[in-house]
Amino acid sequence: MRLLSLSLLALASLLSVSSAADKSNYTLFNPVPEAKMRDLDTDRPDKTNSAITLDAGHVQIESDLMNYTREGHGVGKQEAWLWGNTNFRLGLCNRTDLQIAVPFVMDDGSTTGIGDLTVALKANFWGNDGGDSAAGIYAALSTPTGSSGLSAGTVQALISAIYQRSLGSFDAAVNSGVAIAADDEGSSHHTEIVNSISIGHDLFGPVSGYVEFFSSVPTSHSQDWVGTIDAGLLFAVSKNFQIDTGINVGVTDAADDIQVFLGVSWRL
Numbered sequence: 001m002r003l004l005s006l007s008l009l010a011l012a013s014l015l016s017v018s019s020a021a022d023k024s025n026y027t028l029f030n031p032v033p034e035a036k037m038r039d040l041d042t043d044r045p046d047k048t049n050s051a052i053t054l055d056a057g058h059v060q061i062e063s064d065l066m067n068y069t070r071e072g073h074g075v076g077k078q079e080a081w082l083w084g085n086t087n088f089r090l091g092l093c094n095r096t097d098l099q100i101a102v103p104f105v106m107d108d109g110s111t112t113g114i115g116d117l118t119v120a121l122k123a124n125f126w127g128n129d130g131g132d133s134a135a136g137i138y139a140a141l142s143t144p145t146g147s148s149g150l151s152a153g154t155v156q157a158l159i160s161a162i163y164q165r166s167l168g169s170f171d172a173a174v175n176s177g178v179a180i181a182a183d184d185e186g187s188s189h190h191t192e193i194v195n196s197i198s199i200g201h202d203l204f205g206p207v208s209g210y211v212e213f214f215s216s217v218p219t220s221h222s223q224d225w226v227g228t229i230d231a232g233l234l235f236a237v238s239k240n241f242q243i244d245t246g247i248n249v250g251v252t253d254a255a256d257d258i259q260v261f262l263g264v265s266w267r268l
Contacts, residue, residue, distance in 0.1 A: 027056050040267055043099075046230060058268060060268070064083075066262045067085055082107075138158070170201050172198070214248075227250070
């Protein structure tokens with residue numbers, strides 16, 4: 001009898017936890033209460049997206065305050081700045097969020113204006129509200145709505161599978177997908193195999209860090225492989241506000257030599 005009682009108690013406890021974690025009844029118009037919200041989880045500053053989606057009915061703003069890119073040296077040096085490169089995220093339901101990204105101010109040294117708008121959906125398969133692993137899918141469409149000279153000039157797309165796992169005190173995330181990208185002249189397309197892996201670790205107090213390898217390999221011989229090694233720091237100011245900074249270093253000829261940035265994420 002004692003064994004039966006203990007078994008029933010364990011089952012009741014498990015059902016209670018499952019019930020508490022079930023947020024399928026919340027939607028865009030019936031937001032998740034603050035007490036049930038997940039920890040702040042962002043798709044920036046690394047290039048590897050998280051498998052975790054934003055809680056239903058909430059808005060999250062992830063933005064570059066400053067983003068500087070340099071390619072080459074001396075006379076051939078090219079520089080570009082991004083100010084307010086912002087991703088607006090909206091939780092649609094418990095496992096899906098909508099994202100709209102706009103590079104508000106781009107300056108490549110000769111042209112200043114707005115970059116192309118990107119619309120994306122992210123869906124979570126498992127792990128949104130607990131567990132050692134999580135998985136999902138990310139699909140994005142970029143539209144040629146940017147200023148002349150800054151727009152890709154044609155539609156581009158990306159679909160990527162996402163997997164992440166806790167490895168003791170480290171967290172690892174992997175993205176693997178296919179992109180339809182514009183050729184350099186913007187009049188045609190080619191496909192690229194896009195992969196990235198990011199390893200994160202809590203450093204001290206509210207500060208955490210990550211290192212990442214990103215690779216985009218074109219299937220067309222007329223395009224070149226882009227590879228970068230990235231690193232950054234994140235500072236959790238509060239449960240809904242985060243500051244980040246980092247550097248991306250090109251390791252292939254087609255990649256920008258260096259990119260540095262400072263950004264914020266704010267959940268409402």
